[in-house]
Amino acid sequence: MASTSFELDLSNMISNFLSELSRFIFVSWTSWPWWWDGLTKNSTSRVTPTLVAAALLAILLYAWLIKKTFTSSVPPLPPGPPGLPLLGNLPFLEHDLHRYFAKLSEIYGPILKLQLGRKVCVVISSPSLAKQVLKDHDAFFSNRDPTVAAIASTYGGDIAWSPNGPEWRKLRKILIQEMMSRTSLDASHTFRRQEVQKMVKEVYAKAGTPINIGEQMFLTILNVIMRMTWGGSLNEEDTIRVGIQFRQVVDEFVYLWGAPNISDLFPALARFDLQGVESKTKKLLSWFDRMFESLIESRTKDHQAGGENKEEEKGSNKDFLENLLDDKTSLSLNQVKALLLDTFLGGTHTTSTTIEWLMAELLQHPEIMRKACKELQEVVGKDNIVEEFHISKLHYLDAILKETLRLHPALPLLVPRSPCTTQTISEYTIPKGSRVLFNVWAMQRDPEAWDNPLEFQPERFMRNAGKGEYKGNNYNFLPFGSGRRICPGISLAEKMILYVVSTLLHSFEWNIPHGTTLDLSEEFGLVTKMQEPLIAIPIAK
Numbered sequence: 366m367a368s369t370s371f372e373l374d375l376s377n378m379i380s381n382f383l384s385e386l387s388r389f390i391f392v393s394w395t396s397w398p399w400w401w402d403g404l405t406k407n408s409t410s411r412v413t414p415t416l417v418a419a420a421l422l423a424i425l426l427y428a429w430l431i432k433k434t435f436t437s438s439v440p441p442l443p444p445g446p447p448g449l450p451l452l453g454n455l456p457f458l459e460h461d462l463h464r465y466f467a468k469l470s471e472i473y474g475p476i477l478k479l480q481l482g483r484k485v486c487v488v489i490s491s492p493s494l495a496k497q498v499l500k501d502h503d504a505f506f507s508n509r510d511p512t513v514a515a516i517a518s519t520y521g522g523d524i525a526w527s528p529n530g531p532e533w534r535k536l537r538k539i540l541i542q543e544m545m546s547r548t549s550l551d552a553s554h555t556f557r558r559q560e561v562q563k564m565v566k567e568v569y570a571k572a573g574t575p576i577n578i579g580e581q582m583f584l585t586i587l588n589v590i591m592r593m594t595w596g597g598s599l600n601e602e603d604t605i606r607v608g609i610q611f612r613q614v615v616d617e618f619v620y621l622w623g624a625p626n627i628s629d630l631f632p633a634l635a636r637f638d639l640q641g642v643e644s645k646t647k648k649l650l651s652w653f654d655r656m657f658e659s660l661i662e663s664r665t666k667d668h669q670a671g672g673e674n675k676e677e678e679k680g681s682n683k684d685f686l687e688n689l690l691d692d693k694t695s696l697s698l699n700q701v702k703a704l705l706l707d708t709f710l711g712g713t714h715t716t717s718t719t720i721e722w723l724m725a726e727l728l729q730h731p732e733i734m735r736k737a738c739k740e741l742q743e744v745v746g747k748d749n750i751v752e753e754f755h756i757s758k759l760h761y762l763d764a765i766l767k768e769t770l771r772l773h774p775a776l777p778l779l780v781p782r783s784p785c786t787t788q789t790i791s792e793y794t795i796p797k798g799s800r801v802l803f804n805v806w807a808m809q810r811d812p813e814a815w816d817n818p819l820e821f822q823p824e825r826f827m828r829n830a831g832k833g834e835y836k837g838n839n840y841n842f843l844p845f846g847s848g849r850r851i852c853p854g855i856s857l858a859e860k861m862i863l864y865v866v867s868t869l870l871h872s873f874e875w876n877i878p879h880g881t882t883l884d885l886s887e888e889f890g891l892v893t894k895m896q897e898p899l900i901a902i903p904i905a906k
């Protein structure tokens with residue numbers, strides 16, 4: 366690969382040389398007359414301009430030949446639609462990028478290039494190319510391409526946006542060990558149980574009235590993650606006040622991370638922050654920061670005031686924050702905050718949005734809902750409540766989740782990657798630092814890979830369970846990404862979603878309000894949610 370980047374540099378040098386040379390000829394030509402007259406006074410001098418011109422032409426031809434030789438050995442950039450000078454394809458982007466990219470890939474193929482201001486953006490939409498990038502060349506493509514907003518919200522280095530390196534590896538390992546490993550998840554199961562039972566009470570109190578499912582699920586997942594993170598959750602009053610504010614802040618954060626920003630596309634203008642994206646992000650971060658500071662402070666005080674006895678009492682039931690503050694992890698204060706932020710921003714919106722889509726599909730397909738309830742009755746029993754240990758036996762519900770993630774991946778373009786050196790994929794050059802997107806939304810609806818791809822048919826995963834594994838080895842199905850940067854929260858997300866949904870279905874009957882219709886349109890974003898919030902009425906069973 367080093368040679369590819371050398372050839373690109375060389376070809377740039379030759380280009381520069383050629384343009385300098387032509388400028389020189391042009392300047393010489395335009396300033397010709399005043400010395401031409403002088404020279405033509407004797408015959409020897411009359412030959413000189415002809416010789417100079419011939420020599421220049423020969424150099425020009427030679428340089429052109431060299432350029433041709435080198436540039437033809439460097440693979441071209443991927444094909445893509447023509448753009449305007451300076452702005453490139455920016456003016457032509459459509460709002461629903463995943464659909465727009467799918468349309469373009471029908472014209473330009475499964476790897477295409479867009480020029481967005483100064484940024485080269487490559488979109489991949491075939492499983493075989495996704496495999497090449499995310500498996501065969503994963504080491505080179507495991508950097509992110511963080512936007513200005515993302516950089517402003519990482520406390521100097523988090524998991525989601527840091528480049529592949531020792532600090533990123535360390536943070537990721539700590540998150541997985543202290544929160545996502547089987548031991549940690551088993552240890553925190555009481556927290557989830559209490560929060561899910563609290564949710565049942567809340568929904569019970571609203572039985573017979575319309576509920577905003579996305580909002581209710583966000584609050585439930587938020588409470589679950591809060592409990593797992595620092596042992597506390599919101600009481601009923603705060604759930605409404607703080608919880609809803611929390612949702613707005615997370616919504617806005619996720620929006621700003623993915624929002625088109627002039628500062629990202631024209632880095633020279635970044636310091637002006639023309640759209641105010643950076644300052645808005647910093648303001649949002651300060652909202653989180655105040656909360657994190659007070660939690661960390663009170664936890665440190667607890668430690669100082671006889672924490673050791675308390676630790677013994679808690680045994681293995683320590684929360685995530687406690688583990689992060691443990692001296693063994695040797696994390697800086699900013700790294701602790703960055704991990705907390707990753708957990709909240711990575712875990713809440715994605716999970717609650719997936720539950721909302723899943724419930725919408727069940728309401729759209731009553732026969733599938735009935736089948737799921739029947740399975741629950743058989744596995745859990747009519748008079749028992751769902752427990753986490755039931756989940757591994759709920760195969761049909763598991764297939765429903767997979768089918769939901771296939772049709773409605775929370776992150777339809779994953780999180781952008783960026784090669785650390787210039788790479789060649791499928792005979793095309795992907796320059797160092799370009800933004801690489803994977804249109805998993807399109808791949809998961811590809812008729813070549815899926816029968817009746819637009820239909821919601823969980824049975825497809827019952828027939829072929831391997832098709833729906835989440836580890837990123839089946840490149841037709843990548844809702845959690847793949848390779849080194851695959852989502853580290855899969856095990857928790859799977860547990861929370863299945864536990865919450867099975868409880869909702871086992872405890873309540875669900876209907877949409879009389880006289881309304883379901884609208885399953887999407888609102889595109891880094892996290893793609895339902896355009897119209899799902900409203901449904903629970904009836905206690």
Ligand code: HEM
Pocket residue numbers: 524525526537707708709711712713715716719774775776779780844845846847848849850851852853854855857858
């Ligand atoms: C349905 C739920 C979820 C979905 C669909 C989802 C999806 C994803 C995807 C597609 C990526 C990018 C992967 C790639 O680049 O290959 C990602 C990254 C990430 N996710 Fe999740 N996620 C979910 C839940 C969670 C949860 C519960 C957490 C933590 C509590 C979490 C934390 C993260 C983090 C920290 C990253 C960045 C990883 C890195 O860059 O190394 N996610 N997620």
